[in-house]
Amino acid sequence: MTGPTCATATSTAGPAPSVLADGLLCERLALSVPQDTRAVVARYDIPPGDTLPWHYHEGRVIAVVTSGTLTRTLADGSECVTPAGGCIVEPVGPRGVHKAENRGDEILTLHAVFFVPQGSPLSTGAPPPDGLT
Numbered sequence: 001m002t003g004p005t006c007a008t009a010t011s012t013a014g015p016a017p018s019v020l021a022d023g024l025l026c027e028r029l030a031l032s033v034p035q036d037t038r039a040v041v042a043r044y045d046i047p048p049g050d051t052l053p054w055h056y057h058e059g060r061v062i063a064v065v066t067s068g069t070l071t072r073t074l075a076d077g078s079e080c081v082t083p084a085g086g087c088i089v090e091p092v093g094p095r096g097v098h099k100a101e102n103r104g105d106e107i108l109t110l111h112a113v114f115f116v117p118q119g120s121p122l123s124t125g126a127p128p129p130d131g132l133t
Contacts, residue, residue, distance in 0.1 A: 021111035023064030023087035031060055033115045040122060046108040052100040055123040059116035061090035068108030071101045075129045097126045 020043070029057045035121035037059065046052065046068070070082045082088055090096065114122050 014049050021064035021066050023066075023085055025062075025087045025089070027089055029062070029089055031115070034057065034117070036118055038114070038116050038118055038120075040114040040116065042112050042114065042122065044110040044112065046100070046102040048102055048105050048107070050102050052123075054097055054099045054126045054128045055114065056097045056126055057090055057114065057123055059114060059121040060092055061112055061114050063088050063090070063110045063112035066085070066109045066111055068102055068106050069104045070097050070108055070110065071103050073101070073132065074098050077129070077132055079103060084128060093103075094124075094126060099128070 020041075028045075044052075064082050065082050065086050065088070066104065067084050069084070070088070072080045072082070072088070074080065074091070080088070091098065116122060
């Protein structure tokens with residue numbers, strides 16, 4: 001069985017890309033992934049008042065908030081608020097459990113790039129850490 005081939009871009013001429021998200025990364029990012037890691041690009045549209053329940057990721061996730069404001073609650077109970085134009089880097093593994101909420105009054109849109117092991121889901125549901133709901 002053969003897998004996908006890796007291509008290298010050799011020209012800057014040709015069709016222009018459609019920019020889906022453009023955000024400012026405000027934290028250091030070290031990205032080292034094993035061979036055959038899946039790279040998945042996903043868009044989330046989260047209505048006002050909706051929540052992505054407690055979960056974690058088996059690989060690195062980088063996301064740009066393109067509309068609305070994202071509020072994440074982390075495993076230690078701290079909250080991170082990221083408005084449109086902001087970029088987040090998610091923690092990896094069960095110790096990095098978190099939830100994401102749209103507490104605003106407009107749709108929250110995220111564009112995320114997942115680097116996950118083959119066979120792993122994009123996220124895995126988890127119970128909230130002790131003392132959190």
